[in-house]
Amino acid sequence: MIADCTILARRAGGRLRMRTRAMSLAALFTASAVGAQAPLIEKVDPPNWWGQHSINPVRVLIRGKHLSGARLECAKLQCARVTVNAAGTYAFVDITIPSTARPGRYPLTLRTTGGRAPVPFIVSPSLARAGRFQGFSQDDAMYLVMPDRFANGDTTNDSPAVSPGMHDRTRTRYYHGGDLEGLRRKLPYLKQLGITAIWLNPLYDNYNALNRKEMYDGQPITDYHGYGATDMYAVDEHFGDMNLFRRVVDEAHRMGFKIILDMVANHTGPYHPWASDSPTPTWFHGTTASHPKNTWQTWTLHDPYSPLAMRQATLDGWFIDILPDFNQDDPEVARYIVQNTLWWVGMSGMDGIRQDTWPYVPRTFWRSWMQAIKTEYPSLKVVGEVLDGDPTFVSFFQGGRTQYDGIDDKVDALFDFPMHFVLRNVFANGGSIREVPQMLARDHLYPNPNALVTLLGLHDVHRFMHEPGATTAGLKLAYTFLATARGTPLVYYGDEIAMPGGNDPDNRRDFPGGWAEDGRNAFDAAGRTDVEQGVWSHLQTLLTLRAQRPDLRRGTMVNLHVSDQAYVYRRGGTVVALNNGTAPAVVTLPAMPMDADVLKTCAIPRSDGSGTTLTIPARSSCVF
DSSP: OHHHHHHHHHHTTOOOOGGGGGSOHHHHHHHHHHTOOOOEEEEEESSEEOSSSSSOSEEEEEEEESOTTOEEEOTTSEEOOOEEOTTSSEEEEEEEOOTTOOSEEOOEEEEETTEEEEEOOEEOOOOOOTTSSOOOOTTOOEEEEOHHHHOOOOGGGSSOTTSTTOBOTTSTTSBOOOOHHHHHHTHHHHHHHTOOEEEEOOOEEEOSSOEEEEEETTEEEOOTTSOSEEEEEEEOTTTOOHHHHHHHHHHHHHTTOEEEEEEOOSBOOTTSGGGTSOSSTTSBSSOSSSOOBOOOOGGGGGOTTSOHHHHHHHHSSBBTTTBOBBOTTSHHHHHHHHHHHHHHHHHHOOOEEEESSGGGSOHHHHHHHHHHHHHHOTTOEEEEOOOOSOHHHHHHTOSSSOOTTSOOOOOSEEBOHHHHHHHHHHHTTOOOTTHHHHHHGGGGGSSOGGGOEEESOOTTSOOGGGSTTOOHHHHHHHHHHHHHSSSEEEEETTGGGTOOOOSTTGGGOOOTTSSTTOSOOTTSGGGSOHHHHHHHHHHHHHHHHHHHOTHHHHSOEEEEEEOSSEEEEEETTEEEEEEOSSSOEEEEESSOOOOOOTTSOSOOOEEETTEEEEEEOTTEEEEO
16 A cells, blocks of 8 residues: 555655655545546547557547546557646547457546546447549549539538638638538539549638638638648538538449548648647647748759758748648657548548648658558558649659659659649640640659649639630640540649639639529539530540540550641540641641541541641641
8 A cells, every 4th residue: 555655646746755654545535636627628539440450559639638647447448558748738548449349439538636537439330442442543534622612512501600700602711602512412513524533622620710810901711721720530510521521422432433632731720729739849840939931942852962951941831921830750740640641531431632732741751651541541542732843843752763862752643733834834825835745755754654643723723714815725725635645634623614713712713503592503504605615515525535545544645746836646546636826737647547536626637658647727636
């Protein structure tokens, strides 16, 4: 009893000596309880896990108050020693789920000298693997949906009770009402268009009030875009909940779609509870009051001659000076992000991840993160965002090759932003079409150029039709290249009907017809203008052809003709001809049999013993 008494007293912070032997255990507990407050549990991350999982034990982060000296009673589960931060507001504990544990609720009990508190925890059934976690590839055609701006399928979540005053369609930076139910109802539309993979912007739970830390024109905003997370283990109430997300994924799978979810491992929202009370002293690079600003010297990140200090100014700096930048070198942060990623995948059955701001995170972390994903979900694929026009820079981050730093970060795919900028300059602004094959000539920089995701636009840049010289003829030309060249083509919602839109947030307008009160419904052909229908039909024809012809997805690409404004190439057994000029282009190719133009733009080419001649109308494309 004396030894136990001494240990307990020391845990309570005293310097008890042998003369305390007269103190009874009851008296000691009473004395401890008098000066201690009962623990309060506010959050458990993750709230559930799986028994048959590559990560077991799972590291659980408990947020609350008065957690100092805590221990956890786990009954049928196995709990390791609890580690509590200095403030007594966060507790870390490893929970091992026995292979014999059945799915269900496993209430845990956290005890301190001040009392006890229940800790909810669930062992979840694993989703069946068949038809889930499929990944994506160049066989797919991808479509980016910003949930808040696509379709409103449930008006009851427009102004949730927990987050009032944030819905207003007349304000470009407020919630507009689009949600997961709206997307679910529009899956047939995307099927008709020829889409096979759907990328959603983040679904994280965001701040429940107006954001007054990121102001524009002196006005507060909302985090309708999903990038202002305050809870990384919940779906924002404006979009739905995890059950609805899983339903969307399941229905999408039954219709032949893959689902890709946006994630952010570089930073979190400025109103996240961690911003004012972090679980560890090194959870972020700095604090809200004192932190490095991002210098945006991204070139240093692949420069073998840049010292660590120069790279850290970009790696560690806070975006727009307000977004708390995760310190992935803190092992608790790294473990948290890895588990959070796997939680979203395991809960939803989704097929891929789009990872935000890829270069701004240490490559050592990405290597470990990718390894954890592939261990549990070998087929799942990740596409990283490296928003830069230099293929030398972008290619440095593609997985499949060890770079000068000794690291292969193993990411499956990257967005082809270098080609994105070229396509806009050529097909919207009249640049020479030579720029396209000249950019393709740099494909040797990439370990796997076929894995690139090609695009004309997305939510971070103004729309194609906002370019000074943009026309729908140029947009059709760009889509012809996108659908027939190497890589996985991406369509940004609304670009299939030539939606206009300047810089953020104008590039995030509501899709016409996604709201019951809209004056027209562009989801139906009857609701589109003739110009919109022309672009939509052109893209649908191309995506249908791409799905039918394996050579347009995986065939070898060979240039047949390059001039100032005419470009002809062969992809397997298919010949694609583009004329970006304002006059018809007459092109002579080596003699070859060519059938009628699928797009019905060009006449059947004339062939003789010396060659094949084809005439391409001005600002047009043909596919033979």
